[in-house]
Amino acid sequence: QVQLKESGPGLVQPSQTLSLTCTVSGFSLMDYSVHWVRQPPGKGLEWMGRMKYDGDTYYNSALKSRLSISRDTSKSQVFLKMNSLQTEDTAIYYCTRQGALFDYWGQGVMVTVSS
Amino acid sequence: DVQMTQSPSNLAASPGESVSINCKASKSISKYLAWYQQKPGKANKLLIYSGSTLQSGTPSRFSGSGSGTDFTLTIRNLEPEDFGLYYCQQHNEYPPTFGAGTKLELK
Numbered sequence: 001q002v003q004l005k006e007s008g009p010g011l012v013q014p015s016q017t018l019s020l021t022c023t024v025s026g027f028s029l030m031d032y033s034v035h036w037v038r039q040p041p042g043k044g045l046e047w048m049g050r051m052k053y054d055g056d057t058y059y060n061s062a063l064k065s066r067l068s069i070s071r072d073t074s075k076s077q078v079f080l081k082m083n084s085l086q087t088e089d090t091a092i093y094y095c096t097r098q099g100a101l102f103d104y105w106g107q108g109v110m111v112t113v114s115s
Numbered sequence: 116d117v118q119m120t121q122s123p124s125n126l127a128a129s130p131g132e133s134v135s136i137n138c139k140a141s142k143s144i145s146k147y148l149a150w151y152q153q154k155p156g157k158a159n160k161l162l163i164y165s166g167s168t169l170q171s172g173t174p175s176r177f178s179g180s181g182s183g184t185d186f187t188l189t190i191r192n193l194e195p196e197d198f199g200l201y202y203c204q205q206h207n208e209y210p211p212t213f214g215a216g217t218k219l220e221l222k
Contacts, residue, residue, distance in 0.1 A: 044202065044214065044215045044216050045213040047210050047212065047213070061210070100170060101149045101164040101204075101206055102151070102161055105160075
């Protein structure tokens with residue numbers, strides 16, 4: 001069955017770089033796009049960026065200067081890197097598959113930016 | 116970016132009742148509106164997309180309507196598992212944007 005699972009550090013210091021991994025199963029990264037979405041505590045969802053099935057990437061313009069998404073299709077993994085983290089980047093980070101829409105989601109990983 | 120405004124922010128209802136959640140886009144998004152359910156400890160669930168198309172597995176008591184800028188999610192005959200957070204999302208253009216959410220609580 002389709003599964004997505006985010007992994008990464010729970011705590012990142014301000015100004016440092018966040019590195020997250022989304023490991024997928026049940027589908028191929030060459031057939032489906034994977035997106036990253038985040039949710040600050042008690043707030044709504046913010047789309048961050050996308051790794052398209054053909055390897056193309058697209059980013060939220062508000063994050064573009066700090067964000068990079070890549071993948072390793074052989075390992076069924078999509079990676080998110082975001083630099084210059086600030087406290088406002090504290091959030092749950094989700095990866096989600098784009099089928100009809102965002103039809104499958106990971107459980108999310110909580111990332112806290114704090115010294 | 117398209118701004119999505121959801122209302123109400125909070126809604127209290129009892130099992131068996133019907134409720135409606137509204138979503139308004141800052142410009143026309145044609146029919147391209149999706150609804151998601153979010154519950155603690157569970158993955159977010161896509162309920163409806165393209166305004167009114169039920170995702171596979173979504174119970175028929177859920178329905179979506181609207182086009183242009185105004186959309187509604189209606190849940191008829193509420194079941195206990197329906198209580199949680201609901202978000203709308205426009206998928207007409209990039210970047211995809213979400214509403215702030217509606218918390219559906221047990222009365």
